Amino acid sequence: MMVMTDPTVLLRGAGLRSTAPRRAVLEALLTRPHATVTDLSQAMDGQLSNQTIYNALDDLATSGLVRRIEPAGSPTRYETRVGDNHHHLVCRSCGTVVDVDCHTGEAPCLRPASHPGFAHVDEAELIWWGMCTACEEKRSVP
Template structure:
């Protein structure tokens, strides 16, 4: 389902214009930053409105927040599956990487004191995308 109104209502959220605009932009632009989303909606929403919408969408489970070290926070609508990410060290491009093992968590900690269960590991690989590798050659 890719209808923003139906997705919002299905997640128990009111279908407001800012939420629809942000969700619609994310559906076609995975791994967007808040600045990317502002540009995608033509600058018609304030930064605070975009962040409020992202918080609501993330809290409801419609959107996933990823935070690669040294990179702006990014958002995507691919949620509920066991996938990870690879980030280009040169240009910052982010791509999805399906889990090799297929089951969460992909890694098991040696110890998790104070935790009854560990059910997810967030992995981020770093490398050089094909475009950057070609331009550096």
């Protein structure tokens, strides 16, 4: 399966104008999964203000080109892997985030015991926490 990576084509396909800030943010995200605004600003050598990056990310998320993830105690992160049912694993020590494919494959992979006031439930967002191999190895070295 070929994945489209041309920011202009992706933006126009999502019904957005292809502006320089949106292209720059999307291009940076395509090679930096789970990036924070700080990560993106550094990747672009501070050429865009944080507010401009936030505005572009909001447009990209609203259009469905970008997914926003918010692990507890961590800055909001953004990724371009959208349109599938996957979850995340976060290292408690260094904050590394990796994608984890859903075991069941279709949403929602978990259902609440009840859903008072809701007609239906169509999605569950899971975040697992643990220690990545690199951090675990650092901890075990005397």
